[in-house]
Amino acid sequence: MRIRIVFSKTANLRYTSILDVQKIWERTVRRAGFYLQYSQGFHPQAKIQAANPLPLGYDGLEELVDLWLTGGPAPDLIVQQLSEALPDGISIKRIEIVPENAPSLPKQVDFSDYCIRLHDSEQDFAGILEKIKSLLARETLPRTRNGKNYDLRPLILDLAAERISGDSIEIYLRMPSNPGKTGRPEEVMFELGFEWQDFQIVRRRLILGEPEP
């Protein structure tokens, strides 16, 4: 059976890469006493498919992964036993059973919604709003990443800031997350004049298919 798990990946698992997360699922299933299906061939691979890699250092609140299990354990039991076998930092929100022939997850992901928390609440909120405004007013934002020149502007689909309770400031961002185009929120933050140690990126959700209005 094919199940889709909606899970969060935070805290000490922030620094675990997509490949290592695959391994975590494989081991968690084994610890939970379930069996994954394996591919045929000389080097059988466990059938696990993550929707979209979450870059190192990001938190993810609603990440998606499909697992193919043998047999058909009850969904409640799956949630309970997997949850007990997961390491701290990943927690299952919900699961659903997906038709075997449903399209593959990575192909369905279009966009990601991010919320970026500023560590320092003393930041000048009005100044940030001003910077966002002028950034959005630009037609192009040429940047270099890993030695390649690209334009960041078209990757910013939505950008806003909000002061929330306790004086902390959050920045909301929507960027594409598909194999053809992937936006990196930290690049936007660098454009706004921040450095890595100033903020925490949280991917709130992945958006499949067409973006919602």
Next chain:
Amino acid sequence: MTQTIETFLNRYLVTVSKPGRYAGGEFNQIVKDWGKTAVRLALAFPDTYEIGLPNLGLSILYDQVNRRDDALAERVYCPWGDMQDLMREHQIPLFSLENKVPLKDFDVIGFTLPYESLYTNLLSMLDLSGIPLRSCQRSEKDPLIIAGGHACFNPEPISPFLDAFVIGEGEEVIHEILDLVKDHKRDGATRRELLRKLDDIPGLYIPSFFEVAYHSNGLIKEIRHVFKPEKHTVTKRFVKELPEPVTNFLVPNIQTVNERVSIEIMRGCSRGCRFCQAGMITRPIRERSANQVLAALKSATESTGFEEISLLSLSTSDHSQITEIMQGVMEISQARQLAFSLPSLRVESFTPELIATMAGKRKGNFTIAPEAGSQALRSRINKSISDEEILATATQIFRMGWTNLKLYFMIGFPDETDEDIQGIIDLCRQIKAAGKRLIGGRLKIHISVNTLIPKAHTPFQWLPFSNREETARKYRLISDGLRKTGIQIDRPDFRHSLLEVWLSRGDRRLADVIETAWKNGAKFDAWNENFDSQKWLAAFQTCNIDPEFYASRAREMDEILPWDHISSGISKNFLIREYEKSRQGEISPDCRSVCHACGIQSNFMISCSELRTRV
């Protein structure tokens, strides 16, 4: 401070390489209530997280200590250079992974030292903790700094940096140490008093209680205990029965050097290879029963979810119940699609029945260790297998479906001739030809040719280390001789071997060299890309010490060796007899069939045959 550390990690971890090294939170991690636990031990491994996490010694102690209600053990590994710089810049002290507590706040810091190239990292870790490097500089506020592991069988080069060493196995003695520290804390006694009490525990070596005097020619004149003139040696500890194996291994969240269930099936080795320090210092042999091994394997696979299982020992195929164990391993691995690895098989005991248990399994690498190229030389090192046996085993391996063979050799043995070197070439070529006939182009042969390091507590401990030119010439002979065979040759960097030679055969005077090299910037010396022998040579020069005194000089049989006050339980007379037999080309057969009076039985008042097997 813990809050400051956590804020620092939250903000800056994303900027360092491999940040997962510092995050902790692995499945099976044990986090205890710091405030409610009487005695606290930090287990420190002076290399990176990826190397240290799978270390079995550390896993055993983590398990042993955390079983106690009154004690906790937390882990710390050596931060990589970028993280060290960042921590210094932000004045963040070295902290434990579990509770994120500064190391300085622990009662005891225990370093695991399996090999010598970690010594500069040990200094980095003390320095990052804000703890004085030398025992004599520490105050009542500082934790007790101890070390254990195979490298500690010659503790002298790092003796000024440690308050105490555990010589031998730690499973029992760690509890005695923690009990003592707990009482000491309650009574508010001084550091000095604690050391005096530790000195009474068998297997504990307090280096500051021993004085070394030298002759004018630099040789050791005398090693004596300051308070107890009658105490000439510190004898290693060992456990008569191996405790229940660890099954709740930490499951890392980032990739480490090996990720598998490792069950030690046997400790000690009866083969008595004369170059092998592990085989000398881990006597006597103690097996775990097949039942215990299989139960542990099962429980460990369930608790970790690891995809690979491995049986550990110095000589796996010598276990008296190996066939039974292998059958069980095959059942467990088939049921859950697990890979398995079986290091340290012996040509002598790798029987057809044993091979048959592995039938139908996907075949990984197979390793054979002829060690020397000719039968005559193999007799001298007491590895008495013939070329025919090696060839027959290799042939059988290929027939069973293995395609990748790895062969281990060493050069630099005493009285080694060019014929012995030619023997390595001939043997490899014969094996290659046999493999080619049986499996054709899929055959892959790797050979690893190490340079003998004459280690302390072995019959070769008096020998000089090979010189650079001779070593280079022999390696050239081998690579010329194997040209166009497609056999891949691994060899160590001579300068790296030299470091191991100095540090494993040195005396107390080397501590200044180690500290100076560290100040010169030496760190992560076990990493080729970091190791810089110039920093070490400069340190020798600064300290006015001749490195050749420790490397190329043959030691006199009546010389007091730097480690003579550390006893592995093996008598010096046995080592001398073995050395002489080696010169005569005489072998000492497996000691399960005939006792060579190595001293283990008489020194510990034990019977090896009684301790060996458990059912």
